[in-house]
Amino acid sequence: MVVVWINDRLRRIPIWAVYLCGGLYAPYLFWQGATGGLGVEPIRELERALGLFALKLLVAGLAISPARRLAGVNLLRFRRAVGLLAFGYVCVHLLVWLVLDVQSLPLIWADIVKRPYVTIGMAAFVLLIPLAATSNDRSLRRLGPVRWRRLHRLVYPAVLLAGLHYATLVKGLPIQPIAWLAAISFLLMLRLRPFGRPSRV
């Protein structure tokens, strides 16, 4: 009953509202950073906040099909918006790192090659590029649903790498990145056949 009611409400939310609400967070963060709302070291805060939001969106995207399978809540029609927003935040996160934080192309390259957490993050970004590029109806038609779905399984390693990227950049072992990594592992485990029903994921 509740599920039917929830699904009914969800159907009434226009997709553009998801893009709008999700998209507004970035300019809000920039405005906060420029006016002191992010504290005395706004570059690092901005970078972290954008990256963390991208990770949350990726995890949310990963939770959509289990939510329907296990709880009957249907969020499938928002999945493309969530995925594209996630990719957008990854791009802005990357740009802030490049332009505001490191500020030097040779240093950026050195970081990508030398620093495992940067390498891991870049790998996640690269895996997401083909997914963002084929997230339109025309690509879906051209590739056909089977090949398209197979390609989009790249999101699994991408999210795992994103979680690792977060966990390996911090000092010590704070709880938050570990918790995110655990959530990602759980959502990925649901994809393994013995756990899930048929392989319709």
Next chain:
Amino acid sequence: AGAGLAAMVGPGRAETLEPNSWEEITSYNNFYEFGTGKSDPAENAGALTTRPWTVRIDGMVDRPGDYDFDTIMRKMTMEERIYRFRCVETWSMVVPWNGFELADLLDLAGVQDGARYVAFETLFRPTEMPGQRLPILDWPYVEGLRLDEARHPLTIMATGIYGKPLPNQNGAPLRLVVPWKYGFKSIKSVVRITLTDTQPPTTWNTIGPDEYGFYANVNPNVDHPRWSQATERRIGGGLFSRRKPTLMFNGYEAEVASLYEGMDLKKNY
């Protein structure tokens, strides 16, 4: 006290050090006893009781015992020291500390001949330090210096900033400040100082020996395994702040380089 100081603050001789604001110094802190976020210490440290406060000085000293903070304050010569502060995470500040030379405190207890190292310990009081209820670090936080580093005139115990008592989030009521080393060496809210003849364990070195050495001298040529130490960003520059090159020994090379003569700083990081 101020006058003699200008010379000490020196290596920046050419550069005049512009201190960060009170707001910057007291709102952006690493003090995991109050949480791992940069604003956690300012938000959670208010409940810490800092009076009465005693510092136990023991080990290889002539007069071991519990030294009351107010008694120490009466006996020490207070000075202002404007020092660069460089965090291992690559941010930096300039802080106008008030405090006294650690060497004077050590003399109060009388260091015995065989002593070679000084070990420090932070207060352990989970009821007032919420971070200590979690296994983030091996509590209590411990640090250590070689005796010659501890006795160096640049090494101070700070008890204030901008002429005001040290705020709790900055390590009240007294903390170590070793300006040529990464910030984590400058242990906060010290309750125990022990003189020993063996190198004491230090918290970050115990957790990650390949990332945090015992010495932890600021060195732009030796990277942290996960990030470069060549540059730093001074707090307070806003969204478009530029990075600047990190100085050898944080700019105190002329004063302290002789302490490490003949040592391979890549091995002893």
